[in-house]
Amino acid sequence: MSPRSVAVLGSTGSIGTQALDVIGRNRDRFTVAALSAGSNTSLLARQAVDFEVPLVALATGSADDLRRAIGAYAASLRRGSHALRGPAYAPEIVVGKEAAEAAARVGADVVLNGVTGSIGLRPTLAALAAGSVLALANKESLIIGGDLVTRAARPDQIIPVDSEHSAIAQSLRGGRAEEVRRLVVTASGGPFRGRSRAELADVTPEQALAHPNFSMGRVITTNSATLVNKGLEVIEAHLLFDIPFDRIDVVVHPQQQIHSMVEFRDGSTIAQLGPPRMLVPIALGLSWPERLDDIDVPCDWSMAQSWDFAPLDDEAFPAVRLARQVGEAGGTFPAVYNAANEVAVDAFHEGRIGFVDIVDAIARVVDAHTGRESDASTVEGVLDADAWAREQAAAELGL
Numbered sequence: 001m002s003p004r005s006v007a008v009l010g011s012t013g014s015i016g017t018q019a020l021d022v023i024g025r026n027r028d029r030f031t032v033a034a035l036s037a038g039s040n041t042s043l044l045a046r047q048a049v050d051f052e053v054p055l056v057a058l059a060t061g062s063a064d065d066l067r068r069a070i071g072a073y074a075a076s077l078r079r080g081s082h083a084l085r086g087p088a089y090a091p092e093i094v095v096g097k098e099a100a101e102a103a104a105r106v107g108a109d110v111v112l113n114g115v116t117g118s119i120g121l122r123p124t125l126a127a128l129a130a131g132s133v134l135a136l137a138n139k140e141s142l143i144i145g146g147d148l149v150t151r152a153a154r155p156d157q158i159i160p161v162d163s164e165h166s167a168i169a170q171s172l173r174g175g176r177a178e179e180v181r182r183l184v185v186t187a188s189g190g191p192f193r194g195r196s197r198a199e200l201a202d203v204t205p206e207q208a209l210a211h212p213n214f215s216m217g218r219v220i221t222t223n224s225a226t227l228v229n230k231g232l233e234v235i236e237a238h239l240l241f242d243i244p245f246d247r248i249d250v251v252v253h254p255q256q257q258i259h260s261m262v263e264f265r266d267g268s269t270i271a272q273l274g275p276p277r278m279l280v281p282i283a284l285g286l287s288w289p290e291r292l293d294d295i296d297v298p299c300d301w302s303m304a305q306s307w308d309f310a311p312l313d314d315e316a317f318p319a320v321r322l323a324r325q326v327g328e329a330g331g332t333f334p335a336v337y338n339a340a341n342e343v344a345v346d347a348f349h350e351g352r353i354g355f356v357d358i359v360d361a362i363a364r365v366v367d368a369h370t371g372r373e374s375d376a377s378t379v380e381g382v383l384d385a386d387a388w389a390r391e392q393a394a395a396e397l398g399l
C-alpha cells in the first residue's frame, strides 16, 4: 500500500486519539493531512506537532492560542532529546464553526470522521464531495443524512468504523450480495442489561457512563446504556448495506467478542471476532481493503471461556424498536430521533431528567413529527429537522 494521507476529524476524542495511535505505529503507511477538534487546544497542538500536520482546525477557541500552543510544544521538543524539527513548522490554522469542514475538504486520501453528533453531517458531505474515502465513525451523519449521504457516495467510498458495521463489512467478504439473508448486529446490552424498566428509574449518570467493555465518549457511552446506540446502528446497517429492516436482527452478547454477523442463504453464518476494542475497525477504516500488522491482540483460545447470547428486552429498552420505526419512516424521522436524543442525553447528565426519560422524550418528539416540516433531500432541510427536534425535546422536557 502506498502511503495514504489522512484527515482526522475529532482527533482529540476517543476515536481520534486511537486513530493517531494506529497512524503513529504505521508512519510508513500514513501521513496526516489535517486535524480537527472541538475545543481541546493543548492536545490538538501536540498532535499537530507530532505528526507535522499542514492544516489544523479548531471549532471553538482562538487561533492565537492554538498557534502559541503549537510553538511552545515544538520548542519544548527542540529543547528535549527528541529529534530536531525544522523551526519552520507553521501549519495553516482554521478556527470556527466550519473548521471541521475545512479539514474534511483538504483532499486527503481518507477522511476519518470521529466527531460526535449531528455536527458531523457537513464534514461527511464535504469529504465525499472532495472524493476522499470516508472512514465513518460519526454514524449520526449517515443516519440523519440518509439518502442525502448515500447518494453523495460512490460505491465503497464509505468504510464503516463502527465495530459492528466493520464486522459486517468483513463478514460480507464471505459471500456475494445476493447470497445474504440477514445481518445480525450484536449488542453488549450495556451496564443495565437484565434490569426491568422500573429498575432503571434511579440510574445515575455515573452508572450510565460505566460501560462494561468499551471506553468511549460521553454521548455514545450513554447511548450504549439506553440502547439508542443500537437503534442508531440498525439504521446505519440498513443505509450502509441496503438491507431491509426486517432482515436486520439484534442479539445481546455481553462479552462483545463477536462484533456482528452475516447469515447467508444456505444457513451459514459468518461472524467477525476480536477483543472489544476499536483499534482493528479504526485501522481497517484507514487501510481498507488491506489489513495492517499487529493492530490488536487476537482471541486467546488457550483459556476456557463462555460467550452468552440473548434476545433484546424491548420493554425495558424500547430504543431499538423505536429506531426501526423511524428508520422505516425515513425522511427526516431519523434526524429527529437523533437530535431529540442528543438533547435528552445532555439533560440527563445535567441531572435535569431521569434515565428512562431519555427514550420517552425521543418517542414523544418523534410522535409530534409529521415529516412534512422540512425537506430531507437537502442538508438545510435535514439540519432544520434537527433544530426543530431540539426545540421540541427541550419543550417536552421542560428545559
Ligand code: NDP
Pocket: 009, 010, 011, 012, 013, 014, 015, 016, 036, 037, 038, 039, 040, 041, 059, 100, 113, 114, 115, 116, 117, 119, 137, 138, 139, 140, 161, 162, 163, 214, 215, 216, 217, 218, 219, 220, 278
Ligand atoms: P468523543 O466525545 O470522545 O470525541 C469527540 C471528538 O469530536 C473530540 O475530538 C471533540 O473535540 C470533537 N468535536 C466536538 N465538537 C466538534 C466540532 N464542532 N468540530 C470538530 N470536532 C468537534 O467521542 P468518540 O470518539 O467516542 O465518538 C466519536 C464518534 O464515533 C461518535 O459518532 C460515536 O458514535 C462514534 N463511535 C465511537 C466509538 C468509540 O469507541 N468511542 C465506537 C463506535 C462509534 P474536543 O476534544 O476538543 O471536545
Ligand code: MG
Pocket: 162, 163, 164, 233
Ligand atoms: Mg458500535
